[in-house]
Amino acid sequence: MSKASTAFNVNRVKRQLEVWLGKDNVSAAEVDKICYSRDAWPLRLIRLGRLVLEYQPDLIVWPQTVEQVQKIVRLANQERIPLIPVSGAGGVAGGTLAVTGGIAVDLKKMNRVLEFDEHSLTVTVEPGILGQELEEYLEIRGYTSGHFPSSIFSSALGGFAATRSAGVLSSKYGKIEDMITGLEVVLPTGDLLRTKAVPRSSMGPDLKQLFIGSEGTYGIITELTLRVMPLPQATKFASFLFPDLTSGISAVKQIFRHDLKPALIRLYDENETRFVLGRFKSPPEGACVLNLMYSATKPLVQLENRMITKICKNTGSEDLGPGPSKHWWENRFDLYYPSSLNMGPGMLYDVLDVAASFANLEKMYWAMREAIEATGVSTMSHFSHFYPDGGNIYVIFIGHAGEPEAVETKYNEVWQVGLEAANQAGGTLSHQHGVGLLKADWMPIEHGASGFALLQAIKSYLDPNNILNPGKLGLGTAPVKQQKGGR
């Protein structure tokens, strides 16, 4: 069985694509290819900061219709050309980097809102609409998607679905997989798959969930239907300072056991608490701040505020008022701008986003922190997505390692020890950032031999020529064995 490779006649393919898409929608220009050789993966940015040129596609195309996407996919399948679906390229794991050249299929020109159904509270969109663009569209009409990841300015809806993303208000609105009611996907053969946009179905497995989180390896998402909600009537902020992490987590458990789901719930460890409280307060050693935002109807906001305040006070916390939480909300993007601190020469940084049940959560935190700090970098962490049964941890690390090689060695070491610790503690190795290239080697560990073999078999069945986003999720890095009776 052959697999996709870069050994294709770029000029001939380019000419064909120009006929279908128009000259303005195809580029082989060097500077364009370099601009598509990055996402927001810190390691790629660290290397790009040294002007390391890598991961360039051979061509970039901007289709505007699903029919054009189908034509591109059929051509690529016939000619064994790798295709890298990309929209916002706001991912942090290298999911849209061209590992073996090929064609970057930029979906950002497919950015229309196809239908807004106020009766059903759903919106149907094309994959290239940016999160911010959709939110502006909805807000003007009095609604919200409720999906507010930190990459909302740069990421698009197709990317949200493909990476199984989560926004900062996920406790109330859910994650992207909870929001999506229907999908349209172009399969690697060029065939179209549409799932019905319905509230729920028990007609066998939920096919759309196969593609949510598949990072473009199983198909190219060309349409999504999502749930929306009316804009909240009221919003209120609150912050509580707990003497330690254990009491903070205990309060969070109580909040969920009382059937309360504040829109924002973020518990910071002692290191990040010092950073978050900043101008507000100098916290005692070991203290952890919990930031909350209630966002709902007025009576519900009042009720959440009253009940959660009582829970937090009963758990030994100090009420800090709305200040720290409100300040965080209004300045929440500050850390996402590169600075001389994280992007200076010799610096390394990134975030490990893991999750575990409450039974393992605190244990996992300490194990990861100890393992990562032992490499000589600093950490600060927060728990920003909670469920009745557990939550995530967002372990931010930053350090200095000097020479470029040392930076990359240290970077890889931190990830290795951090994820080993998380895995041993029973956690998942990614809560919301996805796999991309960064965590590709961890897929067999996460899913086990049988689970990963199943993912590989699905890939092999859907994409026998391995054209779609090869190498991502650890899939399709080697020729895939032909399935008997396969397509």
Next chain:
Amino acid sequence: MTTPKSPSAPSTLDDYANVSRLCSLCSRMCRHSCPTHLITRSDACSPIGRALIIELYRGKKSALTEAAVERLYQCNLCGACKSWCKPRHELPHIIELARERVVEEHRAPMGTLDIDKNVLHSSNVYGEPHNQRFTNLHKALQHTTPNAKIAYYVGCTTAYRHPEIALATQQALSALGLEFRFLSEEEGEVCCGSPLIRAGFTQTAKQLAQQNVQAITKSNVTTVITTCPGCARALREDYPTLGIPLPKKVRVFHITEFLSRYQKKLAPLLNPLSPSETTSITYHDPCHLGRELGVYKQPRHLLQLVPGSQLVEFPHNQEYADCCGGGGALPKTFPTLAEEITKRRLADAQATSTHHLVSACPNCKRHFTETQSAKGSKVLEILDIMELLAQSLKPKSRKDK
């Protein structure tokens, strides 16, 4: 790290090395605001893409290829990226400096060469005869006072394409009893140089700056007013950066800044535009006036002086306002792209259900009206703020005959 332009030392691309590097590595926090990106949807045609192209050039990883030059000149220098940049990086200025290198390497796009040629031959961007700069303004000239301390610097677009703005301005100034003069003598005003600074032709811009500074100095005025934000920015901010400042005693104002000091006197002179109903006005913030000079409140205050006026805002307004499409020499270099940007803004204006689309810049008016005309429909009444104020002036206070 903030990156203010230093008035004392003309900056170079390398002075901004750290900034362009950080912009090139950004998680694309501003890309969604770039009007050229929103049309092309290409990551290279975006602030971050341009910063990376500059870094590749600085690091000798990539030459200024045809595509690289295109991406740099596809920027309309509207500055929207700065509004979304927490560290307030001056990327538009860095792009101007990169364009200087493009010009030095004789790779400037054809459209910009036309501007340079026109200015060198005729002292205006349109290549019109210099001796006809004030021909369309003869009515206004009748109301000038030779030794007035206020000079009205008209600018190329008002003089040659939209003289009605100058006539309206004269009516407002005369109604307020303010004496003013033009710099219309033989060695008077020439192009302010703003389009050339934006396009990378700094040497030509310096020549113009010297001529204008000389004309203003010779006129002995203490106040220069202009209806063009590009001219105001050039005279007030770019000339000192080029090392050719105006005399210290001379203050430069955009007309909206200047007239906002006369609000109490102006208000009683204004009539409702419609006798029976309110007039909704959507105000478009010109990029140079808003983001570059920080003038947001004054035009709105002036519009609200008009009895019966109802100010409607674009969803993207003030610091976050979208460009009209006319900036950064884009209409000369990439006219289709410029037009698409203009159409987008016009559509947003229509969505506000407004009667009047009002700006405070002759270039905005020009691009809005030309694009609307090309579409074959006159949906919006497109006016400069001075025209709207002049229309509102009570007949007895108008001195335009």
